[in-house]
Amino acid sequence: MNPPEAPTATPAAAPASPAFDPPLWRNGWYRPARALASPNFGPRPAGALIDLLVIHSISLPPGEFGNGNVQRLFTNALDWDAHPYFQGIRGLQVSAHFFISRTGELWQFVSCDERAWHAGHSHYRGRGNCNDDSIGIELEGLEGGLFEAPQYAALAALCTALLAAYPIGHIAGHEHIAPGRKHDPGAGFDWPRLQAALTLPAHCWPALPAQMPAAPAPKLP
Numbered sequence: 001m002n003p004p005e006a007p008t009a010t011p012a013a014a015p016a017s018p019a020f021d022p023p024l025w026r027n028g029w030y031r032p033a034r035a036l037a038s039p040n041f042g043p044r045p046a047g048a049l050i051d052l053l054v055i056h057s058i059s060l061p062p063g064e065f066g067n068g069n070v071q072r073l074f075t076n077a078l079d080w081d082a083h084p085y086f087q088g089i090r091g092l093q094v095s096a097h098f099f100i101s102r103t104g105e106l107w108q109f110v111s112c113d114e115r116a117w118h119a120g121h122s123h124y125r126g127r128g129n130c131n132d133d134s135i136g137i138e139l140e141g142l143e144g145g146l147f148e149a150p151q152y153a154a155l156a157a158l159c160t161a162l163l164a165a166y167p168i169g170h171i172a173g174h175e176h177i178a179p180g181r182k183h184d185p186g187a188g189f190d191w192p193r194l195q196a197a198l199t200l201p202a203h204c205w206p207a208l209p210a211q212m213p214a215a216p217a218p219k220l221p
């Protein structure tokens with residue numbers, strides 16, 4: 001028998017090399033965010049279990065949006081004399097890992113692997129000093145006020161990425177980790193909306209005020 005004819009057809013093209021797909025995270029920095037490094041951070045304690053996301057609201061001065069002042073505050077570049085409100089926070093050195101503008105633009109100031117300065121005196125899920133082992137997310141807004149749809153979309157996407165990268169077991173507001181002292185993000189933040197966007201069991205969320213009971217159905221005659 002003749003040996004089988006050598007194939008003459010050109011071999012199938014090698015599979016195209018996969019598109020360059022850089023990782024979402026690099027040393028605690030989230031690639032889709034606009035990075036603006038803050039000097040206000042420090043190391044986390046050795047062995048810190050980063051299992052808490054803390055939601056805040058902020059605007060400077062309160063109720064004025066899109067002016068860049070939050071970014072300036074977190075990078076110690078705010079002109080304290082630019083507005084009377086700033087007199088009361090002169091010299092404040094704070095940061096958060098993330099900031100989401102009213103239009104849903106995402107900024108990052110501190111690597112999630114480092115300790116940002118957003119929580120202050122705080123206690124949650126049986127542990128104090130929440131800055132040690134939490135990730136802080138600031139929403140541009142007024143405490144107690146409403147937030148914008150693009151902010152919820154950006155927040156849900158960010159939380160999803162954080163849940164995939166860190167052992168997050170709790171999401172809470174600043175008001176929940178420092179009750180009585182802090183009140184943000186406040187009553188205007190739609191917790192059920194964020195809950196609906198994420199797949200986290202009920203025990204991962206703060207206890208929310210009971211919903212108003214639905215009006216009783218009219219009795220049929």
Ligand SMILES: [Zn+2]
Pocket residue numbers: 055056057118174182184
């Ligand atoms: Zn706060």
